[in-house]
Amino acid sequence: MTRRMILMVLGTAMLAGIGCSGTESSSHYLTNPRKENGLVVILPGIEGESEFNHNIRQGLASAGCFRAMPIYNWGAPIPGVGLIINQTNVIGNRIAGSNIAKMIEKYQDNYPGRPVYVVGHSGGGGVAVFTAEGMSQGRKIDGLVLLSASISGDYDLSKALGNCKNGILNVFNPDDTALLGVGTAIMGNVDGGHAASAGLNGFTRRFNGLYQLSVKPGMYYGGGAHDAATRPGFVARFVAPWVLSSIWPPGTAMNVASR
Numbered sequence: 001m002t003r004r005m006i007l008m009v010l011g012t013a014m015l016a017g018i019g020c021s022g023t024e025s026s027s028h029y030l031t032n033p034r035k036e037n038g039l040v041v042i043l044p045g046i047e048g049e050s051e052f053n054h055n056i057r058q059g060l061a062s063a064g065c066f067r068a069m070p071i072y073n074w075g076a077p078i079p080g081v082g083l084i085i086n087q088t089n090v091i092g093n094r095i096a097g098s099n100i101a102k103m104i105e106k107y108q109d110n111y112p113g114r115p116v117y118v119v120g121h122s123g124g125g126g127v128a129v130f131t132a133e134g135m136s137q138g139r140k141i142d143g144l145v146l147l148s149a150s151i152s153g154d155y156d157l158s159k160a161l162g163n164c165k166n167g168i169l170n171v172f173n174p175d176d177t178a179l180l181g182v183g184t185a186i187m188g189n190v191d192g193g194h195a196a197s198a199g200l201n202g203f204t205r206r207f208n209g210l211y212q213l214s215v216k217p218g219m220y221y222g223g224g225a226h227d228a229a230t231r232p233g234f235v236a237r238f239v240a241p242w243v244l245s246s247i248w249p250p251g252t253a254m255n256v257a258s259r
Contacts, residue, residue, distance in 0.1 A: 029057060029069040038067035038115040039107050040243055041100060041131075045122030045150070046086035046190075048073045052121055052230040056147070059235025060119075065243060067115070068107075072100060074127050086123055087150070090192040093123075097130025104131070105139055116141045117243050121230055122179075125149025125199060126190035129168075132160035143248065144168045145239055147229040148176055150184055152193030153204045166248040167209030171239070172202045174214065175225040211249055213238065 040060060044053040053071050060069060074096035075086030086093070104116055118141060120128030125146035132144055143166040161168060173180075180197035188194050202212045221233035228234060241250040 026071065029061075031068075034066060034068040035107070035111055036114070039104070039111070039117070040065065040067050040069045041104065041116075041118045042069060042071045043074060043100070043118065043120035043124030043127050043131075044071060045124050046075055046083050048075060048077065048082075052227050053124075055227075055230045055232050056119060056121065056235050056239075059230075059232035060240050060243060062232060063236040063240030063244065065240055072103075074100065074124065084187070087187050087190060088192075090190065093127055093190045094130050094134075097127050097132075098134035100127070100131040101134035101136070101139075104141060105136060108139065115246065117143050117145065119145040119147065119239070119243070120149060121147045122199070122226065123150045123190045125170075126151035129155070129157065129160045129191075132163045132168075135163040139163070140165050142166050142246075143242065145242060146170045146198065147239070148173055148180060148197075148199035148226055150180060150189045150197050150199060151191050152189045152195050153198045153201055154195060155191055155193065155198065155203065156205070157203065157207050157210060161207055161209045164209065166246075167211060168207075169211045169213065169239075169242050169248075170198055170203055171213045171215060171229045172197075172199050173225050173228055174201060175217075175228075176200050177225075179226050209248075 042053050042056055044050060049071050057069050076082040118128045118131055126149055128144050128146060129151055132141060140163050143164050157168060176199060180200035184197045185194055189197055203210060215228050219234060220228050221231035223231050242248065
């Protein structure tokens, strides 16, 4: 399969989720009462704001997450060619992570002591890791949740985990071979590595504070392999307990192994 064909597959899969803005505007999720309760930054994949990330937010809200939940578009807003730029611009992706970290620190200055989580899907999962790495010395977030993340499976999470109070939850899907196996082997992950993604088979190295959850066929709530972990029902059942808990792993966590 050629690089051009891979781009076409990526584009078809990613663009399929664009165009649904949900029934509630983003401002509904950015009110002062929500900010007083905490912050959950949702990072889209290379496609930008789409149905996938709106579904994540909907799933968290349905599970009782009453916190500010902005969807942060970290990539280049260029139709078509923006997909490949966002997937391969390693330096730009790291800069985006640093910018998000600064945004989080500003929130922490205004709302000290509130919980802060970052949830990233696909390429946004990699940028979520860069965000944790970009936190200033002495600053931490509560945790990262990576959904079908396009970051190399052998990536060193030491620095990111050092800036997370609770740790990192990596949700991976062994069925996601087209995008996170073949696709990233040719196009590369957002960190520049060309190995299989952590979103396909999990992280291969063991770290204290890393938790991994494999998506099984019985856990699907509709959608395809790449967006299965973003479906509202899945998020409400398997992701929200982590975001809502101050201690990891939460007591309601299922099928999770610490690695």
